[in-house]
Amino acid sequence: QKEVEQDPGPLSVPEGAIVSLNCTYSNSAFQYFMWYRQYSRKGPELLMYTYSSGNKEDGRFTAQVDKSSKYISLFIRDSQPSDSATYLCAMRANNLFFGTGTRLTVIP
């Protein structure tokens, strides 16, 4: 079983839609959870960084962690064409593990 599972998509939504991106994991020791955004021909850019369970909001982005279900989500409200990118989840106890990434396209 993989440490981190992420649906690779691709996911296409119309501009203004609410987007939900998800990852599941198997290791209950994970304490730190991250979401990265990667534009084409660029490196991953840190979007959200959370510790343990709960929600964290930053503008149009909300990160949610449910440790009891071993499930994390990233919600994007009022999605924009500029949100089109690949989104990577990552989590760590000691070592850091990444999902494979979900490719998102927001259609104007």
Place this chain on the structure above:
Amino acid sequence: ETGVTQTPRHLVMGMTNKKSLKCEQHLGHNAMYWYKQSAKKPLELMFVYSLEERVENNSVPSRFSPECPNSSHLFLHLHTLQPEDSALYLCASSQDSRGGPLHFGNGTRLTVT
């Protein structure tokens, strides 16, 4: 200049060549990393340096040789690579190697012919 800078952005090399990738971080971090990114695969950790000492080497073939002369600079020396080594090579840094988020550079796109 801020963040993590990688050079070159693109590199094409033959299997008999020797080349080096360079990474520089301006964030005052103590840990630096090399990752390999291939299509439809999670990021693969190659090497970790903490305070200039290598703390992790994930069974990477010896044709990849890292060097960390100080806490701001990291190199990846390449020799006799194989076509399957073609990928995006990402450098990252973090405050320390045990926790906290990683900050990535924009990578070097390597093609081995």
